[in-house]
Amino acid sequence: xxxxxAKSTSLKPLVQVNSRRKKWNPIPIPIPLRTIAEPRGxxxxxxxxxxxxxxxxDWDKLNALSAHFTPFRxxxxxxxxxxxxxxSLHFFNWVKAQDPTSLxxxxxxxxxxxxxxxxxxxxAESILxxxxxxxxxxFPAKLFDVILCSYxxxxxxxxxxxxxxxxxxxxxxxxxxTEVFLRMKDYGFLPTIKSCNAYLSSLLDLHRGDIALGFxxxxxxxxxxxxxxxxxxxxxxxxxxxxxxxxMEVFREMESMGSSPTIASYNTLIAGxxxxxxxxxxxxxxxxxxxxxxxxxxxxxxxxxxxxxxEGRLHDANKVFNEMKALNVAPTTVTYxxxxxxxxxxxxxxxxxxxxEDMSKNGVKADILTYNALILGLCKEGKTKKAAYLVxxxxxxxxxxxxxxxxxxxxxxxxxxxxxxAFQLYKTMVKSGFHPNEHIYSTLISTFCKNxxxxxxxxxxxxxxxxxxxxxxxxxxxxHKGLYQCGxxxxxxxxxxxxxxxxxxxxxxxxxxxxxxxxxxxxxx
Numbered sequence: 001x002x003x004x005x006a007k008s009t010s011l012k013p014l015v016q017v018n019s020r021r022k023k024w025n026p027i028p029i030p031i032p033l034r035t036i037a038e039p040r041g042x043x044x045x046x047x048x049x050x051x052x053x054x055x056x057x058d059w060d061k062l063n064a065l066s067a068h069f070t071p072f073r074x075x076x077x078x079x080x081x082x083x084x085x086x087x088s089l090h091f092f093n094w095v096k097a098q099d100p101t102s103l104x105x106x107x108x109x110x111x112x113x114x115x116x117x118x119x120x121x122x123x124a125e126s127i128l129x130x131x132x133x134x135x136x137x138x139f140p141a142k143l144f145d146v147i148l149c150s151y152x153x154x155x156x157x158x159x160x161x162x163x164x165x166x167x168x169x170x171x172x173x174x175x176x177x178t179e180v181f182l183r184m185k186d187y188g189f190l191p192t193i194k195s196c197n198a199y200l201s202s203l204l205d206l207h208r209g210d211i212a213l214g215f216x217x218x219x220x221x222x223x224x225x226x227x228x229x230x231x232x233x234x235x236x237x238x239x240x241x242x243x244x245x246x247x248m249e250v251f252r253e254m255e256s257m258g259s260s261p262t263i264a265s266y267n268t269l270i271a272g273x274x275x276x277x278x279x280x281x282x283x284x285x286x287x288x289x290x291x292x293x294x295x296x297x298x299x300x301x302x303x304x305x306x307x308x309x310x311e312g313r314l315h316d317a318n319k320v321f322n323e324m325k326a327l328n329v330a331p332t333t334v335t336y337x338x339x340x341x342x343x344x345x346x347x348x349x350x351x352x353x354x355x356x357e358d359m360s361k362n363g364v365k366a367d368i369l370t371y372n373a374l375i376l377g378l379c380k381e382g383k384t385k386k387a388a389y390l391v392x393x394x395x396x397x398x399x400x401x402x403x404x405x406x407x408x409x410x411x412x413x414x415x416x417x418x419x420x421x422a423f424q425l426y427k428t429m430v431k432s433g434f435h436p437n438e439h440i441y442s443t444l445i446s447t448f449c450k451n452x453x454x455x456x457x458x459x460x461x462x463x464x465x466x467x468x469x470x471x472x473x474x475x476x477x478x479x480h481k482g483l484y485q486c487g488x489x490x491x492x493x494x495x496x497x498x499x500x501x502x503x504x505x506x507x508x509x510x511x512x513x514x515x516x517x518x519x520x521x522x523x524x525x
Contacts, residue, residue, distance in 0.1 A: 028188025071104035085118040109147045113154035128167040140176040169199035209237035239272030274307030309342030344377025372404045379412025403434040414447040442475035473508040
């Protein structure tokens with residue numbers, strides 16, 4: 001229920017945009033002209049004295065007055081010095097340090113107006129960020145109203161609303177950002193394209209490409225002209241959602257609007273094709289880069305190499321690798337790791353080792369992923385001694401074995417049917433704080449069963465149950481078959497019941513030959 005609720009809430013900004021868009025009146029609402037009460041009596045005297053101390057930089061005398069400042073007095077001092085944005089900010093920060101309660105939303109809005117009118121956007125955004133992050137979900141709407149009311153008094157700039165929109169976007173307050181955007185439209189203001197890009201980028205960071213695409217449509221309806229960065233974000237959003245045709249439409253639209261695709265545009269699309277296994281389209285796109293004077297970089301080549309390796313087309317991956325070097329694009333650790341892992345996955349450890357030597361010769365530093373890929377390749381071929389030697393090499397590079405290292409070593413021992421050695425490695429892995437996955441557990445169970453060591457297999461399965469890991473159906477069937485064949489029927493029945501009690505029974509497991517009644521010995525497990 002929580003996940004459903006979260007999803008509906010996160011979609012709310014998009015719904016609001018669409019619903020409000022239909023009702024939006026293109027004629028802007030007039031900005032209200034509000035007046036504020038003038039200071040009188042003691043307030044007037046205090047404001048004049050404080051103003052005099054400020055313009056003469058007499059902070060010692062001002063410190064003596066600090067206990068008598070109120071939001072009303074602060075507001076009028078700011079109005080008197082608003083043409084000096086440096087002094088205004090200094091005074092604002094001084095009041096904040098002396099007594100934060102002397103600052104109201106109205107005084108905050110005034111310093112925001114003063115700073116944005118003088119193009120001091122970073123300072124204004126810093127103040128806004130503190131307000132938005134610490135405030136409630138309803139706070140930005142209140143802040144918008146206060147800023148609006150003091151807008152004409154301070155003869156402000158529309159950028160003040162743009163900054164509020166961008167700050168909400170950076171703070172991942174998407175509902176607030178959307179509401180600010182809609183309110184801005186009502187009064188005839190639109191955010192800058194840079195702020196829109198910040199909103200779109202933040203949405204993609206949280207994998208909300210659906211909302212990003214909806215907002216992009218609203219931008220276009222408002223005739224906000226996208227720039228190259230906008231196009232790249234939208235291309236990325238379409239690629240992430242698997243809509244490559246739509247991504248290509250945006251790519252072509254860039255050209256029609258006078259924006260030339262960048263290397264990021266190409267790399268994003270190439271990655272989209274590679275993720276779909278459309279390698280010929282990816283290569284074709286790479287070959288067309290010269291049209292806009294763009295040259296493939298290391299990311300381009302790494303993406304293509306990874307795509308070919310995932311498809312098992314190692315010969316093509318190697319061709320891309322050679323092309324990369326011929327064009328003087330230096331391979332990185334990622335390049336070598338991808339290729340080494342690709343060859344290791346198909347049991348070609350000799351080729352992996354050759355790449356590793358080339359890597360060392362070219363001064364490219366190996367990392368734990370490099371060693372894990374090499375160890376995996378050796379273990380797949382049962383070359384556990386060579387794999388163990390590589391593990392010792394980790395210390396020289398100040399590297400520490402991780403879960404993948406242990407998984408590869410365990411698999412290697414299982415290839416050789418060394419269930420006892422595999423189990424010892426498994427225990428070391430757990431003691432080191434790593435969590436084996438269901439594949440490692442199932443490989444151990446299967447290896448124990450091949451060695452007719454069903455007690456060992458049951459011990460592994462009990463560990464799985466304790467850790468609430470669902471076993472693979474094939475390994476469980478293999479264990480049950482072995483237990484029945486050696487006359488341990490009750491153990492198999494108890495095992496079945498224990499899995500069902502913990503809701504860990506794997507899908508596809510055939511229980512038709514197992515009588516899941518109560519075992520005669522309750523302590524069988």
